[in-house]
Amino acid sequence: MQAFQIQKVSNQISAEAQHKIDFKTKPTGALGTLEKIALQIANIQQNLSPALLNPHLVVFAADHGLAREGVSKYPPEVTYQMVLNFVGGGAAINVFSKQHGINLQVVDAGVMGDFPLTLPIIHQKIGHGTKSSLHESAMTILEAEKAIESGAKVVQDIFEKGCNVIGFGEMGIGNTSSASLLMSKICHVPLLNCVGRGTGVDDEGLKHKISILEQVLTKHKPNNLLEILANLGGFEIAQMVGAILQAAQNQMIILVDGFIATSAVLVAHALEPNVLDYAIFCHQSDESGHKRMLEYLKVEAILKLNLRLGEGTGCALAYPIIQSAVNFLNEMASFESAGVSNRV
Amino acid sequence: MQAFQIQKVSNQISAEAQHKIDFKTKPTGALGTLEKIALQIANIQQNLSPALLNPHLVVFAADHGLAREGVSKYPPEVTYQMVLNFVGGGAAINVFSKQHGINLQVVDAGVMGDFPLTLPIIHQKIGHGTKSSLHESAMTILEAEKAIESGAKVVQDIFEKGCNVIGFGEMGIGNTSSASLLMSKICHVPLLNCVGRGTGVDDEGLKHKISILEQVLTKHKPNNLLEILANLGGFEIAQMVGAILQAAQNQMIILVDGFIATSAVLVAHALEPNVLDYAIFCHQSDESGHKRMLEYLKVEAILKLNLRLGEGTGCALAYPIIQSAVNFLNEMASFESAGVSNRV
Numbered sequence: 001m002q003a004f005q006i007q008k009v010s011n012q013i014s015a016e017a018q019h020k021i022d023f024k025t026k027p028t029g030a031l032g033t034l035e036k037i038a039l040q041i042a043n044i045q046q047n048l049s050p051a052l053l054n055p056h057l058v059v060f061a062a063d064h065g066l067a068r069e070g071v072s073k074y075p076p077e078v079t080y081q082m083v084l085n086f087v088g089g090g091a092a093i094n095v096f097s098k099q100h101g102i103n104l105q106v107v108d109a110g111v112m113g114d115f116p117l118t119l120p121i122i123h124q125k126i127g128h129g130t131k132s133s134l135h136e137s138a139m140t141i142l143e144a145e146k147a148i149e150s151g152a153k154v155v156q157d158i159f160e161k162g163c164n165v166i167g168f169g170e171m172g173i174g175n176t177s178s179a180s181l182l183m184s185k186i187c188h189v190p191l192l193n194c195v196g197r198g199t200g201v202d203d204e205g206l207k208h209k210i211s212i213l214e215q216v217l218t219k220h221k222p223n224n225l226l227e228i229l230a231n232l233g234g235f236e237i238a239q240m241v242g243a244i245l246q247a248a249q250n251q252m253i254i255l256v257d258g259f260i261a262t263s264a265v266l267v268a269h270a271l272e273p274n275v276l277d278y279a280i281f282c283h284q285s286d287e288s289g290h291k292r293m294l295e296y297l298k299v300e301a302i303l304k305l306n307l308r309l310g311e312g313t314g315c316a317l318a319y320p321i322i323q324s325a326v327n328f329l330n331e332m333a334s335f336e337s338a339g340v341s342n343r344v
Numbered sequence: 345m346q347a348f349q350i351q352k353v354s355n356q357i358s359a360e361a362q363h364k365i366d367f368k369t370k371p372t373g374a375l376g377t378l379e380k381i382a383l384q385i386a387n388i389q390q391n392l393s394p395a396l397l398n399p400h401l402v403v404f405a406a407d408h409g410l411a412r413e414g415v416s417k418y419p420p421e422v423t424y425q426m427v428l429n430f431v432g433g434g435a436a437i438n439v440f441s442k443q444h445g446i447n448l449q450v451v452d453a454g455v456m457g458d459f460p461l462t463l464p465i466i467h468q469k470i471g472h473g474t475k476s477s478l479h480e481s482a483m484t485i486l487e488a489e490k491a492i493e494s495g496a497k498v499v500q501d502i503f504e505k506g507c508n509v510i511g512f513g514e515m516g517i518g519n520t521s522s523a524s525l526l527m528s529k530i531c532h533v534p535l536l537n538c539v540g541r542g543t544g545v546d547d548e549g550l551k552h553k554i555s556i557l558e559q560v561l562t563k564h565k566p567n568n569l570l571e572i573l574a575n576l577g578g579f580e581i582a583q584m585v586g587a588i589l590q591a592a593q594n595q596m597i598i599l600v601d602g603f604i605a606t607s608a609v610l611v612a613h614a615l616e617p618n619v620l621d622y623a624i625f626c627h628q629s630d631e632s633g634h635k636r637m638l639e640y641l642k643v644e645a646i647l648k649l650n651l652r653l654g655e656g657t658g659c660a661l662a663y664p665i666i667q668s669a670v671n672f673l674n675e676m677a678s679f680e681s682a683g684v685s686n687r688v
Contacts, residue, residue: 025429026436027417027543031657032630032650073371074685081684085369090677092370096668098675199371286376304648305665306376313375320664321649324440331442333434340425341418 009277017042037325054163062110062235063129067174096316110235144230151242167255169312179263181232196288240264248275255315258285283314353621361386381669398507406454406579407473411518424457440660454579488574495586511599513656523607525576540632584608592619599659602629627658
């Protein structure tokens with residue numbers, strides 16, 4: 001597997017950045033979460049006046065063999081259709097990215113159907129959907145490695161265009177199942193606490209989904225992280241793992257979306273714990289299990305809007321708040337500069 | 345007191361708006377809070393393609409006699425200094441308003457010092473700070489009425505410039521005390537559950553604050569809402585009450601900030617319950633008591649960012665999310681238009 005060198009973020013300017021935050025014209029700590037984000041970004045960039053440059057959002061799409069086992073309310077062809085919807089500008093993530101000037105890229109990581117090569121898609125299909133992990137490994141180790149490399153390459157290309165903040169989204173009918181399996185295995189959490197309704201299965205559907213996933217877990221005996229990813233993951237998740245690792249290696253700010261994106265962070269974090277220093281968790285999903293994932297990583301998300309959509313929508317919606325954190329650090333007056341009394 | 349005619353928002357187009365929301369290319373309900381906001385705004389504007397026009401944020405500033413009783417960590421002159429900071433563009437609300445293209449207006453509702461009339465401030469001082477409610481009524485009934493009228497006038501003037509969405513913020517050393525008193529009286533909640541640390545008093549300071557406010561509550565025996573407001577309120581809170589009532593009468597979208605702004609909503613709502621139909625609660629403050637206020641009104645806030653700053657910062661930070669709600673309703677493709685399958 002491709003090796004990544006991910007540095008721990010230095011605390012060298014942390015005290016100075018905190019001092020700058022504390023002497024803005026507001027009570028100490030009064031900007032709450034924004035102050036934490038500002039400090040994190042100043043530390044990542046080692047700069048008391050940080051900047052968000054050429055923001056990007058990459059949506060990885062792929063199909064899942066498991067979708068044939070009736071774990072989702074929607075048919076697998078929706079993955080293909082939604083990619084065309086992304087290209088056509090009609091999906092939620094198009095609307096929110098456009099609103100905030102975020103450059104949106106769509107990656108075919110392994111959708112079942114083939115797209116015309118002329119479409120503005122990054123074509124790096126690992127296969128035509130994964131195998132059903134109910135019967136065999138979702139992908140081979142070689143495919144998992146290739147997916148990590150492809151995901152990393154997308155980020156490297158974007159990085160070279162001067163981007164320093166990047167979010168990741170996904171589309172793949174059946175991928176909450178894959179994310180639940182990864183979570184259960186990596187966090188050692190019973191499957192029941194990892195599985196939710198995805199795009200909205202009913203009680204009966206949920207029971208079926210859990211029963212299928214229990215069988216999948218029993219079937220596979222992976223010996224390491226790469227095998228866990230290959231047995232249970234998806235092509236979009238595996239590419240996202242590579243993307244996250246590359247972004248952290250490049251010391252970019254990483255915007256993490258919901259349940260499935262966080263499952264990719266779980267894998268990346270288990271491989272390279274330092275990735276967390278670069279990650280900003282944007283939205284705590286309505287999908288049950290996501291809260292537990294965030295607790296496992298000991299992180300908190302900026303937004304809780306009961307979204308359960310994926311596509312990177314949580315990243316795009318949180319982006320203006322992250323921008324606000326940078327802006328207050330750069331633009332607010334200090335007590336001294338504004339002539340405001342600091343204490344009684 | 346000035347009479348307001350506030351219509352209940354009609355549900356006439358509600359079913360059609362919900363249908364439009366449900367047939368966007370996403371699982372039903374997957375945009376969570378954004379779907380509720382979109383529906384509320386469509387209903388307020390009676391329009392399936394609503395729009396946010398010429399957004400404004402008005403910060404009402406005033407001083408409090410109670411501030412002399414040591415209920416705040418900051419000296420009263422900070423109110424005056426912060427108004428100058430607003431005018432100079434150095435406060436948090438300046439930064440966030442500018443970021444989102446929100447027109448910011450500052451109102452002197454009753455700051456102790458006098459501002460040069462040439463400054464870009466709406467000069468409508470009701471008095472040089474309120475009296476200390478520990479000893480007498482914070483203001484007279486006439487002053488409370490005048491404040492409501494003045495607040496309403498500000499909104500009417502802005503409305504006539506084509507604004508249909510307006511947020512309200514405040515600045516006033518000592519005003520969390522005033523808000524706590526109003527809350528206790530209107531919601532019939534013990535004072536202990538209404539009082540927090542404001543700008544950051546320590547344990548000793550908090551004990552003192554509570555003891556002072558208990559004495560204030562014992563002293564006054566108001567017979568109606570206007571007397572409650574006059575006895576316990578502040579000039580900025582009273583002007584905000586008028587502003588909220590006028591905005592609701594004009595069927596504008598009202599953005600509600602944190603603890604103090606919500607105390608003004610409590611008064612406005614007690615006078616005219618229909619105001620809630622027009623209100624979007626932007627941020628649940630870190631100030632203890634605010635959560636209980638929101639529960640009393642049976643509403644939920646969009647953001648929980650542990651802010652405790654006021655100034656309307658919660659409104660400005662939530663604004664892009666409200667805009668996203670409008671945008672997805674207007675811009676997303678439907679299942680039909682995008683050729684995406686709606687069900688298995």
